Amino acid sequence: MWTEEIDFRSVSEIRTRSTVYLGVDAILKIDDILNSLKTDGISKIAVVTGKQSYKKCGAWDHCVSAMDKHDIDYVQYSEVTANPTVDHVDAATNAARKFGAQAVLAIGGGSPIDAAKSVAILISHKDKTARDLYGYQFTPQRAVPIVTINTTHGTGTETNRFAVVSIPEKAHKPYIATDVIYPRFSIDDPRLMVNLPVDQTAYVSIDALNHVVEACTSMVANPYSVLLAKQTVDLVARYLPIAMKTPGDLEARYFLTYAAMTAGVSFDNGLLHYTHALEHPLSGIDPSLPHGLGLALLLPSVVKKIYSARAKTLAFVLNAIVPGLKGDVSESEVVFDGLNQWLSRFGVVKGLSNNGFDSSQIEKLVKLVYETPGLEPLLGLAPNDADRDSVAEIYAEAM
Numbered sequence: 001m002w003t004e005e006i007d008f009r010s011v012s013e014i015r016t017r018s019t020v021y022l023g024v025d026a027i028l029k030i031d032d033i034l035n036s037l038k039t040d041g042i043s044k045i046a047v048v049t050g051k052q053s054y055k056k057c058g059a060w061d062h063c064v065s066a067m068d069k070h071d072i073d074y075v076q077y078s079e080v081t082a083n084p085t086v087d088h089v090d091a092a093t094n095a096a097r098k099f100g101a102q103a104v105l106a107i108g109g110g111s112p113i114d115a116a117k118s119v120a121i122l123i124s125h126k127d128k129t130a131r132d133l134y135g136y137q138f139t140p141q142r143a144v145p146i147v148t149i150n151t152t153h154g155t156g157t158e159t160n161r162f163a164v165v166s167i168p169e170k171a172h173k174p175y176i177a178t179d180v181i182y183p184r185f186s187i188d189d190p191r192l193m194v195n196l197p198v199d200q201t202a203y204v205s206i207d208a209l210n211h212v213v214e215a216c217t218s219m220v221a222n223p224y225s226v227l228l229a230k231q232t233v234d235l236v237a238r239y240l241p242i243a244m245k246t247p248g249d250l251e252a253r254y255f256l257t258y259a260a261m262t263a264g265v266s267f268d269n270g271l272l273h274y275t276h277a278l279e280h281p282l283s284g285i286d287p288s289l290p291h292g293l294g295l296a297l298l299l300p301s302v303v304k305k306i307y308s309a310r311a312k313t314l315a316f317v318l319n320a321i322v323p324g325l326k327g328d329v330s331e332s333e334v335v336f337d338g339l340n341q342w343l344s345r346f347g348v349v350k351g352l353s354n355n356g357f358d359s360s361q362i363e364k365l366v367k368l369v370y371e372t373p374g375l376e377p378l379l380g381l382a383p384n385d386a387d388r389d390s391v392a393e394i395y396a397e398a399m
């Protein structure tokens with residue numbers, strides 16, 4: 001395979017709308033990045049992290065040394081959890097505003113990075129709160145510079161304009177999409193990913209897989225989102241089994257990281273539809289549900305629903321996972337079974353009912369899809385007509 005001829009130990013500078021440093025020991029680039037910020041007059045930054053992983057992954061010591069070297073002061077907010085909330089964002093913003101932060105550094109997976117993106121907006125909109133931002137009460141006009149050190153290979157948030165934060169009292173998990181939160185620099189270092197637990201390793205790559213399945217089949221899919229989708233699926237199919245078996249395999253982590261990053265670019269172009277619109281209510285109701293697991297539980301039913309509208313694209317893109325598809329509309333059951341089989345290899349126990357949900361919640365879930373800011377417009381991007389009935393059918397089949 002062509003990947004054997006790529007040197008995963010060298011650091012590449014990948015230009016998307018963000019500049020991404022990819023490769024083993026890309027973390028060392030934090031020195032150049034902070035030097036660049038300092039040159040731009042930035043001497044105070046807000047650091048947003050989870051509770052521990054930012055240290056355990058090995059990123060923190062490099063950041064502290066680089067901040068010392070370039071005489072940059074920082075204030076840290078380290079309370080971000082999975083499925084971060086508007087309260088996390090407001091607390092981090094308050095600390096950043098008091099300190100006078102001029103930029104934001106996120107270290108972690110999608111949760112700290114999305115919280116940090118939100119903080120970067122709110123530092124620049126002093127009279128606004130995170131509930132204003134995620135309740136769509138204003139359109140962000142600006143944000144302070146964002147630097148991310150990504151520690152999971154799933155969300156792609158290190159390279160795109162999206163962020164997701166929950167409003168707990170409403171069980172809403174809205175997203176924002178705005179050009180002002182493209183990170184200025186991001187680091188994707190596979191060495192920072194090797195401590196990801198085995199189940200999380202699967203869930204984050206399944207998140208990336210879902211990004212591209214939606215981005216290549218949406219009403220705004222384009223040749224670029226399809227190209228990136230194909231490569232993402234090929235790489236996840238090849239390298240996820242290796243990373244699950246040998247978590248320290250740096251080549252596998254490198255290509256899963258690259259796959260997730262380009263999946264982030266794919267959905268920055270092709271956007272998302274059914275699967276994410278239906279997953280956010282699941283982890284909105286149950287914040288302990290990993291996003292990637294929620295997506296995995298929905299994926300076969302979603303693909304079955306849309307297969308007739310995008311059979312050729314899905315047969316092309318999914319070939320490495322469900323071989324032998326010809327792109328014929330009659331294959332919707334084959335692809336449904338094939339995806340379930342593939343997901344079961346990675347510990348996904350199919351059925352929402354086996355993962356804490358029951359059919360009496362379908363009505364509430366459908367309601368949340370239509371009430372949560374931003375989710376209903378995603379349904380309009382599905383390749384065949386989506387309505388309350390089709391949404392309920394997908395939940396029922398996935399149950």
Ligand SMILES: [Fe+2]
Nearest residue numbers: 155207211291
């Ligand atoms: Fe996602």
